[in-house]
Amino acid sequence: MVLLRRIYSIYGLIIFTLSFLILLPFFIITIEVPNWHKYGRRLNQVWAKIFFNLIFIRVKIENKEILKSNKQYVIVANHFSYLDIPVIGLISRDAIFVGKSSLGRLPLFGYMFRKLHIAVDRSSFRSRGETLRRTKEVIEKGFNIIIFPEGGIRTTQPPTMAAFKDGAFHIAQEKQIPVIPVTLSYNHLILPDDKKFLLNHKSVKVVIHPPLEVKNESKDAIAKVRDECFKTIQNQLWKDNGKPISQKGQRTQKSSTPGV
Template sequence: MKILRVIHTSYGLLVFAILFLLLFPFLLIPIVFPKHFKLVGILNRWWARLLLFFVFIPFHVEYRRKLDKKKQYIFCANHFSYMDIPTAGLNHHNTVFVGKNEIEKIPLFGYMYSRLHITVDRSKLKSRYTSLKRSLEAIEEGKSLAIFPEGGIVTEKEPVMGRFKDGAFRVAIDKQIAIVPVTIPYNWIILPADQFLLRWHPLKVIFHEPIETTGLTLDDVDALKDKVFRTIDEELKRHIATRYTPTNIVNNEYRSRTAG
């Protein structure tokens, strides 16, 4: 029933706000002392886990290969839902986000986001250039990045991805660091972009094997972009084609949440 979804969504927004206010004093630490940027990923992880726990969404985090905690990566995920942002925060690797500048308009939250993450106005060439420059600087500072290469929620028919922008792949090649494709198969069901009403469904996120960029040049951007796109797209299609009922997912795939 729609009224139950409205109640669930309103409750979820309240939980999101309360958790943010509780964590905000700790988020000030990396804002004031940038060298402690790894706290951003740690706090994002706890925020995401607590949010999903309190809104009763079971989740499962799957890694196709164990990532080297000492290495940097660029994580590229499909983007069909606003739920993708906390989902990306479940990453065991500490990351900063590259996201749309509209987030800066949210009171207090926008202040935090603009100082700890990288924002971009894709309608302005200067902003795109600045975000690319800041992304390169972030890599030089030892950070890993989480990017939605579609440039926002652009699809008109979930779960069909939009075309990828070049930015993430240019940064990865320029800095010769690996890209990790990330598939988020069910969030378009949990929080549809065109309704913004929660629907109960288990959440899953798959971190694929890293795709190395060693030896690649900017001439390889399109090939790299296509490889990442196909990796995510094939996984999406596989999940949709073999989709379990919610009951079976809970009983089999989501019995234990991934720790760490």
């Protein structure tokens, strides 16, 4: 069984790499031509579709009709797996990721990510401040924003999430944009964050939940939406995966930390 998973994982890595290299010249064009970055982000979506089709993984997106093409959103999702970025990239063509700076240091892929999305070094106060500034700028240009509010893959017990940071919800409040909670139900089973990099063949499930709005400028309003967002995603995760015995009866969101 492990041998088959290893073969499948090597095949998946080859498909991921080759498909990116084939599309790389087109990424470069969309990056270097002024005002073409939006086409590069749409190309991200095309790349993700090609990848999942060629590794024979079905992606099921529930409630996609919630996302209206004429509206802006701050999209937030749980983050358990390296598979989360290509999966959530499928739900919106005009969305900019806020992701960790290490992605921007990867060969070739890092060049594309830095140019088309926003990389943040969460250990640097200056970087976090610059990220918030750039995020607000791209929102003003009409794009959606995708943020993993756990601040990276931080939980050690998926499907139980780590506490959410406040950054995404501060941005939603300041710009008066609804927050869309998104649950990535099974990515931690398909590609676990266990340093083995072994793929499992299982369908991807994405659940898009109704928008939540930060209706006033108080800190309590931010906390309320943050906690409701956390509860919505966590309950869906437990519904799809089963609730761990150690978590029954416990509060879902115990604390928060600043930043994005």
